[in-house]
Amino acid sequence: xxxxxxAPLITLTWTDHVTGRQGHLVVDRLVRGVSSGGLRMRExxxxxxxxxxxxxxxxxEALHYDPEGRYIPLGGAKGGIDCDPRDPEAYGVLxxxxxxxxxYVESVWATGEDLGLSQDVVDRAMAEAGLVSSIQAVYxxxxxxxAARRRLVDAFAVEVDxxxxxxxxxxxxxxxxxxAALDREGVPYAGxxxxxxxxxxxxxxxxRFLARAGLTVxxxxxxxxxxxxxxxxxxxxxxxARDAYGTVDRGALRPTDRELDADAWLSTDAExxxxxxxxxxxDTDNQAGIRAxxxxxxxxxxxxxxxxxxxxxxxxxxLPDVVVNSGTNAWWWWTLFGDIGPDPDEAxxxxxxxxxxxxxxxxxxxxxxxxxxxxxxxxxxxDRLPVIAERYGRYR
Numbered sequence: 001x002x003x004x005x006x007a008p009l010i011t012l013t014w015t016d017h018v019t020g021r022q023g024h025l026v027v028d029r030l031v032r033g034v035s036s037g038g039l040r041m042r043e044x045x046x047x048x049x050x051x052x053x054x055x056x057x058x059x060x061e062a063l064h065y066d067p068e069g070r071y072i073p074l075g076g077a078k079g080g081i082d083c084d085p086r087d088p089e090a091y092g093v094l095x096x097x098x099x100x101x102x103x104y105v106e107s108v109w110a111t112g113e114d115l116g117l118s119q120d121v122v123d124r125a126m127a128e129a130g131l132v133s134s135i136q137a138v139y140x141x142x143x144x145x146x147a148a149r150r151r152l153v154d155a156f157a158v159e160v161d162x163x164x165x166x167x168x169x170x171x172x173x174x175x176x177x178x179x180a181a182l183d184r185e186g187v188p189y190a191g192x193x194x195x196x197x198x199x200x201x202x203x204x205x206x207x208r209f210l211a212r213a214g215l216t217v218x219x220x221x222x223x224x225x226x227x228x229x230x231x232x233x234x235x236x237x238x239x240x241a242r243d244a245y246g247t248v249d250r251g252a253l254r255p256t257d258r259e260l261d262a263d264a265w266l267s268t269d270a271e272x273x274x275x276x277x278x279x280x281x282x283d284t285d286n287q288a289g290i291r292a293x294x295x296x297x298x299x300x301x302x303x304x305x306x307x308x309x310x311x312x313x314x315x316x317x318x319l320p321d322v323v324v325n326s327g328t329n330a331w332w333w334w335t336l337f338g339d340i341g342p343d344p345d346e347a348x349x350x351x352x353x354x355x356x357x358x359x360x361x362x363x364x365x366x367x368x369x370x371x372x373x374x375x376x377x378x379x380x381x382x383d384r385l386p387v388i389a390e391r392y393g394r395y396r
Contacts, residue, residue, distance in 0.1 A: 008026050008028040008029075008051055008054055008055070009029060009030060010025070010027035010104075011025075011047065011051065012024070012025050012026075012101075013047055014097060014100045016096055016097070017096075018089075018092065018096065019092075019093055021082055021083045021089075021093050022081075023079065023080065023093070023100070023101075024045070024046070024047040024050040024080045024081075024082075025077070025101050025104060025109065026047070026051045026053075026077060026078055026079075027054065027075065027077040028051070028057065028058045028076040028077060029075035029076050029394075030075040030108060031075045031389075031394075032072065032141055032392050033107075033108060034109075034110060034137050035054075035057070035076055035077035035108055035109055035110070035137075036057060036061060036074040036075070036076065036077060036110045036111075037053065037057035037078040037079070037109070037111060038078065038079070038115075038117075039079035039080070039081070039111045039112070039113070039114055040078075040079070040080050040081070040114035040116055040117065041080070041081040041084075041094065041116035041117050042081075042082075042085070042115055042116045043082065043083065043084040044082060045080040045081060046080075046082070049080060049301075050078045050079065050080040053080070053300050054076050056078075056300060056301070057075075057076030057078055057329070058075060058076025058381075059076070059377065059378070060076070060322050060326035060329055061073035061075065061076055061329070062380075062381045062388060063322065063326060063358060063381060064330045064358075065387070065388055067391075069334075069339050070337040070338050070339050071333040071334050071336075071337040071339050072337070072392070073388060074110065074138070074333075077108075077111070078114075079097075079109070079111055079114075081093060081094065081097055084116075085116035085117060085245075086245070094122075095129050098125055098126060098128075098131065099129045104137075105134065105136065105137065106131065106132075106137065108137055110134070110136075110138045111134050111135070112134050112135065112332065115277075115278070115300075118244065119134075119156070119166060122134055133149075135152075138336065142336070142337070143338075148336050148337065149336075151336065151341060151342055152335050152336050152342075154342035158342055158344055160344050163204075163208075165342075165344050167201045168205045168348075169347060169351060170201065170327055170328030171202055171204065171206040171209055171298075172209055172327065172352065173326065173327020173328065173330075173331075173351050173352075173354075173355045174202065174205075174206040174209075174276070174296060174298045174325060174327070175205075175206050175209030175210045176327075176351065176352045176356055177296055177319055177324045177355055177359050178206075178210060178215075178274070178294070178319075179213060180355070180356045180359040180360060180363075181294055181296070181317070181359060181363070184360070184363055187271070189213050190214050191216070192215045192216065192271050193217075193218045193230075193268075193269065193270035193271055193272070194207070194210055194215050194217050194218065194272045194274060195217075195218060195220070195228075195265045195266075195272070195273050195274070196219070196221070196265070196273075196276055197220075197221045197265050197266075197273075197276055197281060197299075197302075198222070198246060198275070198277030198299065199220050199239070199248060199276075200242075200245065200246030200276070200277070201246070202276045202298045202299070202325065203274065203276030204242065206274055206276055207220060207235045207238075207239070207274075208235055208239060215272070216231075216232040217235050218231075218232060218233065218269070218270055219233070219265045219268040219270065220233060221263075221264070221265040221277070222246055222247045222248055223245070223247055223262075224247060224262075225261055225264070226264040226265045226268075227253065227260075228258045228264065228265075228268060229254070229256050229258065230269065233257065234254065238252065246277075263286060266282070266286055266289055266290055267289040268291075270291070270292055271292055271294065272292055272295075274296050275297060275299050275302035275303070276298035276299050278302070279300055280301065280302065281302040281303070282304065283306075283307050284304065284306050284307050287303075287307040287310055287311055288310075290311065290316060292316065293317065294318075294319065295311065295316060295319070297320055297321035297325065298321075298324060299325070301321060302321070308372070308374070317373065318372065318373065319359070320377050322374075322381075323358055323377050324359075326355075326358070327351045327354070327355050330351075330354065331347060331351060334347075334350060362376050362377050362380065
């Protein structure tokens with residue numbers, strides 16, 4: 001029986017004949033013949049990065065395994081394109097990549113938005129590439145495909161305060177992870193300060209839910225730098241002033257809001273840091289300036305392993321990405337398979353309950369084993385993968 005650290009099942013690299021840009025696809029594991037994981041686009045994306053993300057998807061799927069649920073976890077996969085999404089050539093590269101990997105999307109890889117790509121752009125490119133849907137590989141597993149697809153379409157049409165439910169689902173899960181960690185330590189929400197790197201889909205929604213829970217968001221960072229106010233930022237105003245890439249219009253800032261350099265969020269005087277933008281944001285050098293008690297990984301792989309060791313040695317707890325940001329993926333499948341309907345209250349209730357259970361289980365395992373939360377999450381996955389494989393097989 002395999003473990004998450006074993007070699008992936010499929011690894012491929014594609015080179016665009018027009019621009020020379022490269023794209024990658026890694027299928028780490030199949031369950032019932034299908035894998036799940038988003039497609040990202042960023043300058044410098046490598047096959048090693050995509051492989052790590054695919055392995056993380058295997059873990060996220062296994063962590064949400066519920067033998068009583070309608071949603072049965074899939075295998076893990078990930079796609080990545082080495083291109084700046086703002087490049088004028090980016091959309092053409094995306095369409096040609098999807099044409100090249102079309103057989104995988106049709107049969108084994110269910111995908112969706114990730115860093116640098118929104119779901120509407122992915123959907124448009126899928127159609128242009130001749131594909132039915134980004135998740136069509138899952139359709140043969142559904143009891144009632146038409147009803148399931150309608151549920152998901154209806155869910156994507158739901159807006160809460162002008163923000164799509166699909167954008168809010170992941171941030172709800174991240175925020176609940178923060179709240180669960182605070183509750184375990186008996187830390188009150190009022191007076192707890194938060195700094196968020198990235199105000200896109202995940203970071204923006206996380207900041208929104210935390211502010212509504214009573215925490216004080218004192219800093220947010222985007223590509224232009226860090227916006228800070230020790231008394232608390234107006235999160236709703238900042239969200240309303242974002243562009244499609246999560247960059248805030250500085251004209252919307254209040255006189256008390258300070259503009260700092262891009263890395264200032266790291267050393268902000270805050271109890272919680274939420275890296276919600278790029279991978280590898282926290283390394284062995286910049287970790288030394290972190291004063292927070294918790295780092296909650298809303299982004300994929302934002303803390304380098306060596307940095308995490310140094311942080312743990314001085315009492316900083318890193319809640320790992322495979323747990324914290326897994327709510328987005330799970331929400332898609334809970335909705336599609338029918339565990340929940342296209343209703344925001346039902347969705348948020350289910351996400352909060354599931355994520356709180358998962359955080360509590362992970363932290364309890366870490367305490368029992370004397371390990372880090374990441375090591376505890378890996379141990380839980382190692383227990384579950386053989387159970388899933390025994391029930392569903394490795395490939396079929």
